[in-house]
Amino acid sequence: MKLTLRIWRQRGPEQPGAMTTYEVDGISEDMSFLEMLDTLNERLILEGDEPVAFDHDCREGICGACGMVINGQAHGPERTTTCQLHMRHFADGDTIDIEPWRAAAFPVVKDLVVDRSAFDRIIGSGGYITAPTGSAPEAHATPVPKPVADTAFEHAECIGCGACVAACPNGSAMLFTSAKVVHLGSMPQGGPERESRVLGMVSTMDAEGFGGCTNTGECAVACPKGIPLQSIATMNREFLRAARKAPR
């Protein structure tokens, strides 16, 4: 396959950036999208150019490190992570636009790499349970009904890749935040911090400069892990409950 790539190149956080055109040849349709970029980078290095910077780690769709907006879609045309997107979903001769996640809360570090530590700060303000560490507790001490465990697990699947923010017209982190609120909120272990968790996480989310939710539903379409849009409604309900009931 022969492709034309238009890639966002930016040398550093404060530097100006621009879409730069590259031609790549000899791409196999069995390559992943990242392998295709590796091919381009090998050539750029041999030619003495700066390779395209992009985040990646596990390359098996479970870490959430990789992420780029491909032809205007977060993670590209398939509902998966960029590392699991294969070149067979493109045609020979295609022009592909590759851009970083765009959000005020995710500043560009270099090329396609953005700083997602705003997500860490949201998690840090309530996305955990407070429990004494040490030996693992006896597994049967806290029974969890199967449907509750399923709901919790469905939301625990969030890998924090940030595709929801990239896809949202408002750069909102509501789907990400709701995934953690629903995950921990549905478990008995999450009960004691139910109110402080949602109040703290929403407050940090707003303070980080993410936009608000206008219920466009773009986030849930882009999510590689299928976090449902209704989770946002659950978080809203939890927030309104906590605003009334949290102890003062």
Add this chain to the structure above:
Amino acid sequence: MALATRAARRPSTLATLWGSTVGKKTVMAVTGVIMLLFLVVHMLGNLKIFFGAGDFNAYAAWLRTIGEPVLHSSWYLWIQRTVLVAAVVLHAVAAYQLSRRDLAARPVGYAHKRQRASYATRTMRWGGIILALFIVWHILDLTTLTVNPRGEAGHPYQNVVADFHTWYADVIYVVAMLALGLHIRHGFWSAAQTLGANNRRRDRPLKWTANGLALVLTAGFIAVPVSVMTGVVS
């Protein structure tokens, strides 16, 4: 190290709500539902025009007697107007503040443009501005009668008929009602989502209710100018 026995005091419920995006959306949802309930009653009242001038004018006169003898004449109407103005103002202020945040959250846009979300969802902001301007026009036209071509107080039927004989009143009204339909189509379901009333089971019924409400309200309101234009009501 001794730990404080009491954590810092949390702000009040109202401050928590108005200070967060989720809370501001809640204000928009609640005020939106208030306006929607009013519109359903308003639309049903409008349809009385098909029973003739007597019925319509008597209904309009009756509106001023609601709550009597506890309330003085027209007091109920003024209470309702106050609530509605408060709802419109809160809805608009929250929308303005949230929109500014939303636009600031993506300072650099994507080079590869793609159509995002449905038409109704994308037109919420402009649709809202159209509706706000229409409310001003509508009050000047049929409440204060300032711009009404007939403008005779106490004769709403005759005023409505005279009004919809002008092309501009028809155009303004129909455009505003189409904007209203689109606004409700996304707004009703969105309010349910914001208030936390939505879940996987209710999602489709809520969307159908939103579509139904949008369709019925738009058709019900547009029926009046269309009937005047076609001579069904004269």
